[in-house]
Amino acid sequence: MRDSRKIGFYNIKVIGGNPNDANQDGVDWLGGGDTTIRNSFFRASDDDFAMEGNWDGYDLALMRIPGHNVSNITIENTIVSTSISNTIRAAWPEKTFNSAHFHMSDMDVLQTGSGSCKVPFAFFELWADPDGKGSHRDYTFKNIRLEDWYSLFQIRQPGPSVRDISFEDIWAMDGPGMVPSEVKGDVSGVRLRGAPLQGYLDAVPNVADGAAQPEVSPSAITAHFTYTRSFLKPRQRIVFTADEPAREGRSFEWLFGDGSRGEGREVHHAFPDAKGTLLDGTGRFRVLLHIVDAQGEQAWGSQSLVISNASNDSHAAQAEGNSPVGTTAGTSDGKVFERLLHIPANGGYTFTLLTSTDATIAIDGLEPHHSPKPRAQVCGSTGDAVQPVRVSAVLTAGEHRIRIERQPGIENAETLPGAPADQPVLLWEGPGIDRQPIPQTSYTQATASGQ
Structure with a gap:
């Protein structure tokens, strides 16, 4: 969309054609904004959403033409996936434009791109390095579930400047990110509250060229849990217990990865076989716990456990x-x-x-x-x-x-x-x-x- 404003997309499905062919984006803003996207599905073969200011071609002189501002974008309750590139991208190495007030919440990210185009693909990529310029500020991401992801963010801005980027309650639903997140250049005010840097304990971001260290803090509640410790076999009764205490108005929902569900802080479950969640014979089941409290705070937790009829010595x-x-x-x-x-x-x-x-x-x-x-x-x-x-x-x-x-x-x-x-x-x-x-x-x- 070129310099378009006051646009709404509701209950739509966008499906890119060829998973091996890029340049099939979801929505691009070439200037403009004031856009709301809600209750939709995007399967792209490039960036699902991109802010570029303008686009006149790949020639260097054309790339350096200043672009128009992009602002006021809200995306909610939407499912996204891409076979290449990023879920959200802002900027480009030679471009100059400003962006502000991008807010995304309650999203399911089935897949981000794998690999890199000079820099690693990510859920959120802001790539202006080495010669792009402009002010990019006030981006918030809240209640995001990541399924198959390469990295959480790549923010590389030589200056000026990137400010106030917030990741709150981001959950890795099954596995780790493949490479670390990175901030580089004139970047500060990146905050993570209950968000995985790479989806495993003690992961750290890369920080380069004067960027401020991201601020990391825990979420208000966590959906961590324990389960029966032993050799776990089909049809064996297994006890699952959430770490968070039971309170009035707080709900606990379990998804056991075999099509079964449960409710309550402590539940008992027996898996019917050792096929695994993917029915691949590995015996690995992905168990999810979803907690919601009376104040609307929520958390997701994911753990793998293995069901088998035998054990190694x-x-x-x-x-x-x-x-x-x-x-x-x-x-x-x-x-x-x-x-x-x-x-x-x-x-x-x-x-x-x-x-x-x-x-x-x-x-x-x-x-x-x-x-x-x-x-x-x-x-x-x-x-x-x-x-x-x-x-x-x-x-x-x-x-x-x-x-x-x-x-x-x-x-x-x-x-x-x-x-x-x-x-x-x-x-x-x-x-x-x-x-x-x-x-x-x-x-x-x-x-x-x-x-």
């Missing part, structure tokens, strides 16, 4: 062949990372490897039912997109052998803080363990050495 953890346990070795096929991993308690565990290479992961020889194939990035970005490789297993307390093989290629998954530079990015979750990087102390002979 700790004595299965032993090295095979000529690859010694405790090495990260270069091979003709790429790199092999092999360790003995200490499992603290009996139960089901899910391991998630973040990598842009063609890779496999095995726990005591158990491999994933499916490993994603490399996915190319766009705009000349080097290497492939980061993707998750996931394996779930029921393990006894003790030592277990973990082996990761990565084929040759550029690794775009960023090394975790404090980890050796060539160590894979590996997360785990299980009984009493929220999704987080595996600590170095859990590995036997954990010091990596490259060859």
Whole structure:
């Protein structure tokens, strides 16, 4: 829309045609605003929503023509998805324009783009680096559910300036983001309240070129919960308990990932089989808890648990062949990372490897039912997109052998803080363990050495 104002979109469906062809956006504002979008569905093959000020072509002289202001946009109760690019994008590397008062709430984000176009794709991307200019302020995002996401935000503005960007009650419904969020340049007033930086414990953003550190605070309520710790089998009675206390006017709703629901702070449930939520035979069920209190505050929580008819024995953890346990070795096929991993308690565990290479992961020889194939990035970005490789297993307390093989290629998954530079990015979750990087102390002979 070019310089359009006082526009409303209600109860509409927009579906982009080709998942491999970009430039099929949802709504673009080339100046203008005063727009309300509500109760709609957007499936784009580029940005779902973009603010650009103007667009006269890719020629450098045309890109540098100053654009018109974009302001006063409200998007509510809408489902969005894109196969490439971002959910929301503002700015462009050579453009000059101002934007303000963008408010989004009560959204389901099924998918953000995977990979990057010079910078990683994100739920919210404001990319003016290196030569774009303009003031961008007062963006709020509240009550957003992220399903398949690459990063939460990429905000890169050389100046002036980005101010007052708020993320409140943002929930990662099943997995982590693939790469860290970043603020760069003349950026301040980025606030996160109950929002995941990358969807696992202790994740941190990248901060560069004088940007202010984002302010991070917890939400008013959290939908964390515990469940029966043991080997969990089909038709076994499992107790689920929310951490938040029961209060007048507060509701607890459970979705067990097998088509069943429950209500109450503490519930009992038995899973009918070990097929898993995706019916892929992994036994991994995604359990969701939704809490709403009398004041309207709400929270979502997500955890994986594993249902199985069998368990692995700790004595299965032993090295095979000529690859010694405790090495990260270069091979003709790429790199092999092999360790003995200490499992603290009996139960089901899910391991998630973040990598842009063609890779496999095995726990005591158990491999994933499916490993994603490399996915190319766009705009000349080097290497492939980061993707998750996931394996779930029921393990006894003790030592277990973990082996990761990565084929040759550029690794775009960023090394975790404090980890050796060539160590894979590996997360785990299980009984009493929220999704987080595996600590170095859990590995036997954990010091990596490259060859």
